[in-house]
Amino acid sequence: MESASLDFLARRTPKQAYQIPDTDCLVVPESILNVRKDTTNWKTVTMPHSTVDTLSILDEVKANQETLRSRLAGAISEPPPGVAESALPSVPLIDLSKSFSNDLPARQEIASQIREACTTSGFFQISNHQITETAINDILKQAEHFFHDLTPTQKDALHIRHNKLFRGYEAGADTYVNPDDNNPTETEIETKEGYNFGYEPSLDPTSPTATSYVELDGQPPSPPSRCNVWPDPSLLPAFKPAIATYYAQILSLARHLFRLFALSLNLEESYFDALTTHPGGIGRLLYYPPQSPTQLAHKTHKLGLGAHTDYECFTLLLSTSHPGLEILFPPSELTNNKPIWRPCPIRPGTLTVNVADFLMRWTNGLYKSTIHRVVSRPCRNERGEMVGSEARYSVPFFFSINYDADVEPLPEGAVGVSRVKNLRAGEYVLERLRATV
Numbered sequence: 459m460e461s462a463s464l465d466f467l468a469r470r471t472p473k474q475a476y477q478i479p480d481t482d483c484l485v486v487p488e489s490i491l492n493v494r495k496d497t498t499n500w501k502t503v504t505m506p507h508s509t510v511d512t513l514s515i516l517d518e519v520k521a522n523q524e525t526l527r528s529r530l531a532g533a534i535s536e537p538p539p540g541v542a543e544s545a546l547p548s549v550p551l552i553d554l555s556k557s558f559s560n561d562l563p564a565r566q567e568i569a570s571q572i573r574e575a576c577t578t579s580g581f582f583q584i585s586n587h588q589i590t591e592t593a594i595n596d597i598l599k600q601a602e603h604f605f606h607d608l609t610p611t612q613k614d615a616l617h618i619r620h621n622k623l624f625r626g627y628e629a630g631a632d633t634y635v636n637p638d639d640n641n642p643t644e645t646e647i648e649t650k651e652g653y654n655f656g657y658e659p660s661l662d663p664t665s666p667t668a669t670s671y672v673e674l675d676g677q678p679p680s681p682p683s684r685c686n687v688w689p690d691p692s693l694l695p696a697f698k699p700a701i702a703t704y705y706a707q708i709l710s711l712a713r714h715l716f717r718l719f720a721l722s723l724n725l726e727e728s729y730f731d732a733l734t735t736h737p738g739g740i741g742r743l744l745y746y747p748p749q750s751p752t753q754l755a756h757k758t759h760k761l762g763l764g765a766h767t768d769y770e771c772f773t774l775l776l777s778t779s780h781p782g783l784e785i786l787f788p789p790s791e792l793t794n795n796k797p798i799w800r801p802c803p804i805r806p807g808t809l810t811v812n813v814a815d816f817l818m819r820w821t822n823g824l825y826k827s828t829i830h831r832v833v834s835r836p837c838r839n840e841r842g843e844m845v846g847s848e849a850r851y852s853v854p855f856f857f858s859i860n861y862d863a864d865v866e867p868l869p870e871g872a873v874g875v876s877r878v879k880n881l882r883a884g885e886y887v888l889e890r891l892r893a894t895v
């Protein structure tokens with residue numbers, strides 16, 4: 459075995475204070491990248507090419523889990539004594555205004571900010587994104603109605619177990635986004651409740667190829683178990699209209715962002731356009747119930763959603779202004795070489811964007827898919843009394859390319875020689891979803 463030349467890492471933008479040696483930043487499961495990390499000295503070593511050629515999707519999912527496990531090992535939640543919070547990594551804010559202009563250099567400037575974020579933290583927040591306040595308020599209001607106004611029986615009728623594509627309602631113990639958490643005692647069950655929906659032609663009325671949409675498994679959507687499941691309109695009349703309005707806007711923003719991602723990779727701006735004509739776009743309503751001081755007694759935190767990376771190309775996350783989302787930044791000298799959980803900043807009016815695994819593997823690890831989780835933490839009020847955590851609602855939108863598209867490696871000039879097997883996005887995402895139950 460010899461040292462792998464991770465040439466794509468050499469093109470990274472200059473290191474910031476918190477960053478660590480390049481090889482330690484590698485977040486692609488090593489067996490996927492045809493390299494394996496020696497966990498004692500973090501050296502990367504080449505594996506024979508035959509290994510990657512024969513790696514099945516299931517092997518890849520397994521390798522992903524191993525990498526998740528090793529990256530979580532020894533994680534800390536507080537900076538070491540004497541280290542200021544401000545010295546630690548955070549999530550950059552990118553103002554998208556200029557990205558909507560007709561001026562290519564202005565768009566390129568935003569693209570380079572995106573590249574900087576994607577090659578370092580893998581997370582950024584966006585302002586002036588053109589999603590309307592009405593669309594945002596309405597979908598968050600409908601999330602509240604869904605989780606509080608439907609009875610357990612009405613929610614159960616929409617349960618994901620009736621659906622082959624994980625659409626519909628799920629509660630804390632039904633899925634574990636980190637499969638290692640899927641063996642909880644009663645008190646460790648995740649607190650989240652969710653409702654999942656995906657692309658359907660009626661949600662993308664302006665696309666000429668919307669009706670060509672195929673599902674995660676490559677088949678056209680078909681009722682009753684291979685399509686979206688909507689609550690009865692007589693129970694929640696404004697629900698589907700609010701989802702449809704938000705979906706149309708977020709889809710358009712995701713396509714716009716993909717053009718900026720193309721520019722950020724020094725590709726033609728339209729590079730991904732033909733691949734996102736009827737794309738995978740899974741939306742989720744999530745509710746994390748408040749936790750009382752008693753529920754949080756003696757706990758540093760209660761898990762809302764386990765530590766994970768997302769599966770698709772990138773995620774656009776809307777949430778209420780309640781804390782909970784935490785991001786795992788890689789080890790650095792400042793953290794005594796331990797990975798550290800940092801809260802995602804609360805910046806009202808912004809959306810949070812993070813690179814997900816499919817784009818990470820497609821870019822040969824250049825763009826980082828970063829581990830994150832949602833937790834409820836006890837806190838003190840201004841009188842110093844322990845109070846519980848408030849409820850949090852969020853709406854992630856997981857954006858993929860067309861599930862029927864044959865995925866070619868990205869140009870070598872952009873990301874180096876591809877070291878991953880070509881997979882269709884749908885088959886990859888479906889296998890990741892299957893691992894959560």
Ligand SMILES: O=C(O)CCC(=O)C(=O)O
Binds near residue numbers: 777830831832852
């Ligand atoms: O609820 C959140 O803030 C994050 C949700 C998330 O990470 C996910 O659903 O993948």
Ligand SMILES: [Fe+2]
Binds near residue numbers: 767768830
């Ligand atoms: Fe996530």
